[in-house]
Amino acid sequence: MSIRNPKQALYEQFAIVAKALGHPLRLELIEHLAQGSRSVEALAAKLGQPIANISQHLQALRRAGIVSAERDGKYVHYSLADDSVLSAFASVRSVAERHLAEVDRIVRDCFDARDDIQPVTREELQALMRDGLVTLIDVRPADEFALGHVPGAINVPLGEIKAWSHCADPGREIVAYCRGPWCVMSFEAVAALRSVGHSARRLEDGMPEWKAAGLPVEMPA
Amino acid sequence: MSIRNPKQALYEQFAIVAKALGHPLRLELIEHLAQGSRSVEALAAKLGQPIANISQHLQALRRAGIVSAERDGKYVHYSLADDSVLSAFASVRSVAERHLAEVDRIVRDCFDARDDIQPVTREELQALMRDGLVTLIDVRPADEFALGHVPGAINVPLGEIKAWSHCADPGREIVAYCRGPWCVMSFEAVAALRSVGHSARRLEDGMPEWKAAGLPVEMPA
DNA sequence: CCGTCATTCAATAGAATAATTGAATGACGG
DNA sequence: CCGTCATTCAATTATTCTATTGAATGACGG
Incomplete structure (x- = not known):
């Protein structure tokens, strides 16, 4: 493990956020959470995925500070951390729209x-x-x-x-x-x-x- | 391989972009390229990394439409695709700054x-x-x-x-x-x-x- | 046409990530 | 206190990503 200067340490944190955005399922989760807060079960149903899988992706998003979780009785409601997440999503989308030929196609x-x-x-x-x-x-x-x-x-x-x-x-x-x-x-x-x-x-x-x-x-x- | 609807296909493309941002070295490459266009060798020297490694990261960035490459004689000069890349970087940074305790620390x-x-x-x-x-x-x-x-x-x-x-x-x-x-x-x-x-x-x-x-x-x- | 040099490719090993399964946790309702 | 139910955890396998090495490519200069 190499010695890290503060900049590298910060960049590792930024990379955690970007990496969390780097999976189509997680992007879809963000799209749904942008409509309002949701339980794990509800999200799993919307995406047609097993609950355990969705739970793990949500935890990855939470570790990256992208979503927050709040327990309400038996249910855990997830929601987007704030609007900065939407703008990050929009920026990534914009880069893809401008520069990826496959998107055009x-x-x-x-x-x-x-x-x-x-x-x-x-x-x-x-x-x-x-x-x-x-x-x-x-x-x-x-x-x-x-x-x-x-x-x-x-x-x-x-x-x-x-x-x-x-x-x-x-x-x-x-x-x-x-x-x-x-x-x-x-x-x-x-x-x-x-x-x-x-x-x-x-x-x-x-x-x-x-x-x-x-x-x-x-x-x- | 499951059948993908157009939205999922698009989200896979967006994920490629986000994933490309999801590595500290690549973020550092973007920071340097933001100063101006650079050869592979120059970037490798700035980051203190082997040339082949930098070359591969640059190609990952290119596949994601984040950087563009231009051959000039023996050298290949890489540069940022456009300012949308900087704004994507800034958005990711902003999410991390707002929500990651480790960044605060x-x-x-x-x-x-x-x-x-x-x-x-x-x-x-x-x-x-x-x-x-x-x-x-x-x-x-x-x-x-x-x-x-x-x-x-x-x-x-x-x-x-x-x-x-x-x-x-x-x-x-x-x-x-x-x-x-x-x-x-x-x-x-x-x-x-x-x-x-x-x-x-x-x-x-x-x-x-x-x-x-x-x-x-x-x-x- | 040949040597040099910047870059890329190919192959490898090691690490991280993803999806699945089944068991564990934690809170409610009787 | 016990059963139920939403969620999380743990363990497994398959896949993908990363760094390294050495060989291949492609362009210049003699």
């Missing part, structure tokens, strides 16, 4: 048919909502909607989008949002709505980014 | 004696330089100074600081900067200058951050 293959849909910015949406010009739908599952959503949004989980679209006013534009910038749900919702003749667009990013931008969040009683 | 143990020195902000420094009130020194090695420095700064590598301090005007405040926020050199320079009676402070962050903020950089012919 995936986006082209899977999202390209939909890239003519210019996302609505948060400012734009606020203006549209203020003027009552659009219907805003939150396509996340009901439990995530319940943990906080954009004021005025109605919850239409992805599975119910087809049924809901028949009742919606066809002359009114629809804006959809979900968990975050690369969450497929809002892409799919917009595609489904457009396929039955609705005018629909995505909101840029998702709920966590809305909240991190300091915009109001509605929480059901 | 290291900073307390190694930098605490100097924490009464409020760093000078970039704006403050610009005003002070405009009014000619301070002497600005760049305590990095001469080769890094040559790759770009703050206009008006004079190069006083750390080893020469003691000798230089005798010639410096004792009535004039000195501001020192180096490679970045946790580069020890400017801390040590300030400590050395204060120990011989000078009034000295650190600039916040270092050269790469100055440049990333869009401020002017002086490059010798």
